[in-house]
Structure formats: C-alpha cells, structure tokens
Amino acid sequence: MRIAVCVKAVPDAAAGRRIDPATGRLDRAGDLVLSDFDLHPIEEALRLRDAAGEGEVVVVSLGPPRAADAIRKALAMGADRSVLVTDDPFAGADLVTTASALAGALGRESADLVLFGQQSADGDGACLWAAVAELLRRPFISQVAELAVEAGSVTGRRQTELGYERIQSPLPAVVAVSDAINEPRYPSLKGIMGAKSKPQETLGAAEVGGVSPARTAVLALSPPPARGERRRIEGAGAPEAIVDFLVERRLI
Amino acid sequence: MVCGSGVESFAESAGPFGAGAVFVADDERLAAPLPQPRVDVLAALIREEGFDIVLFAQSVLAADVAAGLAARLGAGLNWDLVDVAETDEVLVGKRPALADSVWVDVGWTSSPRLALFRTGAFEPVERGGSAEVRTVDVVLEEHSLLAQLVEPAVAEQSGPSIEDADVVVAGGRGLGGPEGFAQVEALADALGGAVAATRAVVDAGWYPYSAQVGQTGKTVSPKLYVAVGISGAIQHKVGMQGSGTIVAINKDPNAPIFDYADLGVVGDLNEIVPALTSLVGRRKSG
Numbered sequence: 252m253r254i255a256v257c258v259k260a261v262p263d264a265a266a267g268r269r270i271d272p273a274t275g276r277l278d279r280a281g282d283l284v285l286s287d288f289d290l291h292p293i294e295e296a297l298r299l300r301d302a303a304g305e306g307e308v309v310v311v312s313l314g315p316p317r318a319a320d321a322i323r324k325a326l327a328m329g330a331d332r333s334v335l336v337t338d339d340p341f342a343g344a345d346l347v348t349t350a351s352a353l354a355g356a357l358g359r360e361s362a363d364l365v366l367f368g369q370q371s372a373d374g375d376g377a378c379l380w381a382a383v384a385e386l387l388r389r390p391f392i393s394q395v396a397e398l399a400v401e402a403g404s405v406t407g408r409r410q411t412e413l414g415y416e417r418i419q420s421p422l423p424a425v426v427a428v429s430d431a432i433n434e435p436r437y438p439s440l441k442g443i444m445g446a447k448s449k450p451q452e453t454l455g456a457a458e459v460g461g462v463s464p465a466r467t468a469v470l471a472l473s474p475p476p477a478r479g480e481r482r483r484i485e486g487a488g489a490p491e492a493i494v495d496f497l498v499e500r501r502l503i
Numbered sequence: 504m505v506c507g508s509g510v511e512s513f514a515e516s517a518g519p520f521g522a523g524a525v526f527v528a529d530d531e532r533l534a535a536p537l538p539q540p541r542v543d544v545l546a547a548l549i550r551e552e553g554f555d556i557v558l559f560a561q562s563v564l565a566a567d568v569a570a571g572l573a574a575r576l577g578a579g580l581n582w583d584l585v586d587v588a589e590t591d592e593v594l595v596g597k598r599p600a601l602a603d604s605v606w607v608d609v610g611w612t613s614s615p616r617l618a619l620f621r622t623g624a625f626e627p628v629e630r631g632g633s634a635e636v637r638t639v640d641v642v643l644e645e646h647s648l649l650a651q652l653v654e655p656a657v658a659e660q661s662g663p664s665i666e667d668a669d670v671v672v673a674g675g676r677g678l679g680g681p682e683g684f685a686q687v688e689a690l691a692d693a694l695g696g697a698v699a700a701t702r703a704v705v706d707a708g709w710y711p712y713s714a715q716v717g718q719t720g721k722t723v724s725p726k727l728y729v730a731v732g733i734s735g736a737i738q739h740k741v742g743m744q745g746s747g748t749i750v751a752i753n754k755d756p757n758a759p760i761f762d763y764a765d766l767g768v769v770g771d772l773n774e775i776v777p778a779l780t781s782l783v784g785r786r787k788s789g
Binding site: 268269270275345346347350351373374375376377378379380381382383384385386388389390391392393394396406408409410411412413414415416417418419420421424429430431463464465466467468469470471472473474475476480481482483484485486489490491492493494496497500502503 | 567
C-alpha cells in the first residue's frame with residue numbers, strides 16, 4: 252500500500268498569524284509548523300501502512316524552502332519520506348496553482364491512496380482535494396470520519412449537512428479526512444532522531460509541469476465590522492456576573 | 504442550475520426569487536449527492552453558455568463541486584465570502600479571514616469567476632417573476648462515476664428543535680465526555696432553552712447529529728446562545744453567529760470564541776455551569 256499525504260506548513264498560531272498589507276499574502280516570515288489538521292491524515296496513513304504490514308507513506312507539500320523543517324514532524328511521526336515542491340513563482344499560489352503543483356508531484360508517485368486533512372489551518376480552504384483529484388482524474392471522498400481500505404477499494408463514512416453517509420470508491424483514490432477520524436500520535440524521541448536521516452526531496456516548478464498562475468487576488472484588507480462591546484470575566488463570582496449580564500440584557 | 508434526479512419540479516420555484524432561467528440536469532446518475540458528476544454537467548454548461556460568474560452557497564457538496572470545477576476550467580475560486588459587489592466593472596468579494604480578525608477584499612484575474620458564499624450570507628427575497636426552465640444534456644466522465652454512495656444519509660429526529668428556540672445552550676469538547684452534557688441539559692432546562700452540540704462531539708458520539716450547530720449542522724439564531732466548552736472554530740461560528748447575545752464559558756483564554764462572544768467567561772465549566780444553573784433556577788422560581 253503506497254500512500255501519499257498532502258500537507259501544509261503554516262505560520263505558528265501561537266506566534267500569531269497576520270496578512271502582510273504590502274503583498275496581501277499571509278506573512279510566512281516567522282516559524283512554520285505542520286497544520287494541525289494534517290496530523291490526522293498522517294496518522295491514518297501510518298495506521299493503514301502498519302496494518303497492511305508493507306508499503307510506504309510519503310508526505311507531499313507545496314511551500315517555501317523553510318517548510319522542510321515543519322514537514323520533518325511527519326517523518327518523526329513515522330512517514331517514510333517527503334517531497335516538497337518549492338520555487339519562487341509559487342509565491343501567492345491560489346487553489347488551482349496549488350492543486351496543479353501537488354498533482355504534478357503526485358504524478359511522479361504511484362500512490363494507491365492520496366490523503367488530505369479537512370482544511371488548511373491558515374487559509375480556511377476546505378476543497379483542495381477536489382481540485383487535485385480532478386487534475387489526476389481520480390475519484391475522491393471528502394470529510395471522512397471513518398476509513399476502511401480493503402481489496403482495492405476504500406469506503407469512507409462522513410458527515411454532511413444531510414447526516415452521516417457512506418461512500419465507496421475503487422483505488423487509486425483521493426480521500427480528505429476530518430479531525431474526528433483519529434488521535435494523532437506524538438513523535439517519539441527515537442522518531443525525532445530518526446527523521447533526520449529520512450529522505451527529504453525538493454522539486455522545482457519545472458519538475459511538476461510548471462506553474463499554473465493564480466486566478467484570484469487579494470485587493471485590500473480592512474478591519475472587521477465591530478460587533479458592539481465585548482466583556483470578559485474570570486475568577487470567582489463568575490456565575491453571579493453571568494446572571495447580572497443576562498438580567499441587564501433582559502434575557503432572564 | 505438544478506442537478507439531481509426527479510428535481511425538475513424544483514426548477515420553477517427559483518423564479519419568484521429572481522432567476523430568469525433555470526437549467527435542469529435531471530438524471531438518475533445525479534441522484535446521490537456526489538460532486539464529480541456535477542462538475543461534468545456544470546463545466547459543459549458554463550463553456551456552452553459562456554457564463555462569466557458562477558456562485559455557490561457553501562456546503563460540503565458545493566465546495567467539492569466548485570473546487571473540481573475550478574481545476575477543470577482553470578478558473579479562480581474564492582471561498583467563504585459574505586458579500587460581493589461590482590465597482591467600476593470589477594467584481595470584489597468580501598471574505599473574513601484568520602478567524603474573522605481581518606476582512607479581505609478578493610478579486611479574480613480570469614474568467615469564469617467562481618465563488619462560494621458563507622452560510623447565511625444573504626437573506627432570500629421573493630420578488631415575483633417566473634423562470635424559463637431549460638433542460639441540460641448530462642454527459643459524464645468515466646472517473647466521475649467511480650465514487651458511489653453505498654449508504655445514504657438518514658436524518659435523525661429527536662429532542663426539541665434548536666432552530667426555533669429562543670435560548671440555545673451548546674456543549675463542545677471541553678465537556679470532557681458524553682456525561683458532561685447532563686450539565687448542559689440542566690442549564691438549558693433552567694433557561695427554558697434547547698441543547699445543541701458541536702461537530703466534534705457529535706462525531707465523537709457524545710450527542711446526536713440532530714443537535715449539531717455549524718457548517719455541516721444547523722444554523723441557529725436564538726436571542727441567547729450559551730457556548731459551554733466550545734473553542735469556536737469557524738465551522739461552528741457560521742452556524743450561530745446570528746445569535747442575539749453570545750455567552751461563552753471556556754477555560755482556555757485564547758479560545759477563538761472569545762473573539763465574538765458578547766460575554767466571555769474564562770474558567771472551569773464544571774464549577775461555573777452548575778452554580779449558574781442553580782442561580783437561574785432560584786431566580787425563576789423566586
């Protein structure tokens with residue numbers, strides 16, 4: 252079983268995320284970390300590989316060269332190797348730019364299963380898999396909270412606005428998993444040490460079929476509309492303060 | 504554009520809301536709510552009719568269709584928009600970003616321009632009129648038919664309706680387990696409200712799906728929304744941001760929900776909620 256997991260290195264939320272007003276792009280100058288949402292497909296891929304007793308988990312990403320450090324966490328968790336697509340013209344990539352770079356990198360692999368997390372932690376996008384699957388002309392299942400792989404097919408149980416449903420597809424396929432699917436493991440010390448010697452490949456634009464230009468652009472930034480006064484309380488007396496607030500607003 | 508099986512009768516209902524024409528793709532192979540066959544149908548229609556702007560109401564299905572379509576057509580897709588306007592013949596979308604801390608004006612640099620709108624971004628307005636209904640040929644690609652729905656969604660029906668309640672008390676992962684909902688139910692009872700839950704706890708099996716608020720659940724706008732142990736991710740926010748007053752109780756002072764709660768209470772919900780329930784109960788009976 253060969254599994255590719257598409258991941259994203261994002262600015263560390265703990266350090267604060269901001270959009271650079273000059274470029275209209277997310278400021279990626281600070282520390283980059285692996286998106287939390289992407290730990291779930293990595294975990295799922297490791298479990299599938301280990302249950303099958305054979306195979307390989309390769310992590311695929313598009314990002315700046317520094318993203319390689321963040322991606323090493325996937326290797327520390329147990330992934331076998333990583334592929335990072337990185338090149339200057341990819342800065343400011345939009346959905347189709349990103350999908351085409353990832354599809355180009357995935358085209359060099361022969362993965363039975365391509366996994367995604369449920370969304371990007373910084374851009375709030377939740378649809379990249381659909382664009383990648385389209386470019387690869389493969390079936391896909393999104394929002395999967397339970398995944399079963401058997402005899403050349405994959406079945407996902409997922410939640411949509413309609414409730415829970417099950418979708419089945421032959422392999423090779425693309426699957427996006429929700430963060431409800433598993434509890435990702437923490438890298439062990441041995442894993443962290445071992446990750447340093449695992450292969451981390453870098454691909455330029457030419458190696459993934461070029462750069463598909465962005466078709467969307469950020470035009471301007473503005474502060475969000477005010478929602479009125481917000482109050483914060485903590486410590487003892489909180490229940491009484493809540494009641495006072497509700498009385499003041501005539502809600503009880 | 505209406506896609507599905509046995510959906511022709513819905514087409515005309517778009518007329519009174521202002522649609523001039525409704526394209527109908529009615530085909531058994533479109534019966535399941537799966538995205539890839541819909542990409543085939545829409546891509547052909549957009550190319551044939553030369554549509555320049557294609558808008559979707561955000562949903563799991565619509566996001567998958569829109570992104571597939573963007574890849575197929577090489578088109579720009581902006582998501583999570585709350586508004587769109589044309590100024591000097593330039594189409595500009597408004598998107599709250601980074602947990603709604605900044606609003607971004609987004610544009611498109613090529614045609615067609617695709618957009619997904621956040622749930623509840625617009626109120627539908629009936630303005631009269633009738634739509635011309637036009638049938639569309641359904642030609643599907645091989646790879647679009649590989650994924651199959653093997654078990655359709657079954658809507659669960661239980662408990663009081665959270666959509667009609669004036670007060671909603673919602674529980675999230677911070678409750679620690681399914682037993683934590685007893686406190687939420689007691690507080691809802693004292694406030695005369697209904698109980699809701701986040702996607703995380705519904706997926707974990709702590710509470711039924713019928714109570715779920717958020718992107719893939721229900722959208723509620725009660726007078727009072729009390730969020731207990733809910734961090735307030737954007738998927739949750741879109742389902743309850745229309746509430747009159749939002750009170751949030753969470754031990755994490757950095758939880759995103761505090762950015763949009765009218766009253767944020769930082770503390771241990773296991774101490775605050777029972778005390779609050781008893782205070783509210785005493786007040787009502789006294």
